[in-house]
Amino acid sequence: DNEVVLYGQVNLGLNITTAGTDQLKVSNISSRIGFKGQEDLGGGMKAFFKVETGIGPDSAPASSFGSREAWVGLKGDFGSVGLGRGKTPYTLATEELDPFYFNESLGLTNTSMSNYRANNSIRYDGEFGPVSVAVNNSFGEDKTAGKNASNEISASVKFSGQGFAVFGAVNSNKPGGAKANDAYLVGASANIGDLNLGGAVQHTDDAAGKNDDVLLLVGYTMGNASVQLGGIVYDEDRKTKDQVTAGFYYSLSKRTTILTEYTSNYVGVKNDNSFIVGLAHSF
Template sequence: MKKTLLALTVLAMSGAAMAQSSVTLYGVADAGLGRIKSGSTGSSPANDASNKTEFISGSRMNNGESRIGVRGVEDLGGGLKVGFNFESGLDLDTGAASSAFWSRQANLWLGGNWGTFKMGRAFTPSYGGVAAWELTSIANYSVVTNTFNYGGAGSRNNSQFSYKTPGGLGGFSAEVGYVTKADNADRAKWDFNVIYANGPIAAALTANKEKDQKTGYTLGGKYDFGSFVVAASYNHTRDTRRGFTVGGTAKFGAFSVTADVARDTKNISGKKYTNVLLEGKYALSKRTFVYLAGLRLDGSTNYGIGVRHNF
């Protein structure tokens, strides 16, 4: 009898703990057919940039990188929560990890009504700012990020400390990130964004700087008319490149078409480029869509057609 009561007590306590915390497995599967003349994004397989028509996974002309991740959150009470996020890229060519394991996300955070403090490998604030208005939801083939990155910053920082303000500030939010010089080869760096997202309007200012480099920044925004979205931005990638983008997305039910143009006003290479993206997407469900994209990038022509499933 005592053993039975003990077992029931342990089970009840376990149930209470489960009710206060959760762990979620999630991911993306994205693959298709395409041609990439040269270069790649993120941890994309180098063999997908062969200037030949072939199977593509995690390449510049996929909508996104296939990935698997796990995230969790525990309610500590009093409005305080703690959580984590681990995420790894996958190459659907072979099934191998497309980069170091958990290299997409590996962080721990603590949050409450005062905001969120995060530590580890995570998105840069500049990435979050561009994501607020960019028309393709930061697709691998985004003409904005392929031309200007994120105001000269990358999409993620190692060893980053960051703070993000809470929501409910009249549509405004802000985030600042910092990497100590000891964690970045004696080159400390900071990064921040200020975002306004309210109704049909989304806009963001970002800035980032690394020791002994100039400040890079972006200023962009979009307006959603319902069946049509327009967006524009100005981008300054420190000393290497600067310019503007302008584009729009037309929505026809489950089908959408996006055209986005990036133009250099300065390019350290000496040649100014006009880069163009054309994208068509058709939603098969809330989690699955097919896409066709063509990207003219710095004189090269690239294309891809594929399927993306989010789970």
């Protein structure tokens, strides 16, 4: 229980894409290396830490230790309090309906003017029976003589039932001295035998105006194989982006999966299509 764990994922794929020009590429799929651990402090209390770094195995870009997640904190019966950096509760809520490897998010965070990960955060996570809550505040640290600091607050709540879950999240990303960009999300997911279903609605009220986006997901698992199909319909007022993603996965083991994914994004005048065949390996 007091051990430091080295863990990670190396995920790479052969990728055909029409974004920009048509290209055949080797693409990184969110590869990472991390160190994490916890220490039993007695009385039900634990200290924990995590430092997770994104890596680009295909072309080795400059890296920043802890670029994905980095936390130190205490947890006990009261829940968990951490200081550090990482995905916000809002981001994690959108990922409830995002089983895809290649695009880290099916897209709801892309249009929400929220940060995918937040720096300089203090975070609380708690579980109360079937209900789990999370709140994260990210300090902007950019205060100047004439301008307040930026700040981003993000919160989520989730109710997990027998084979289903419902959840909601809010995010308010306020630049220093400007109007806050707000996002609201409600969603649900269910497992009926080998079938998984999910859906969410997002309302955003930000510098781009007020918009509503709808996400639907359906999947089916058969032994080691799984197929997932998801789509987002963005608000008509925006008219910039719709998205369909389909994935087929075959698990060679608990740690190793062959994946194929196809994504099509409507970007105003044409569709960007991307197809990838890859290998995802966790350790």
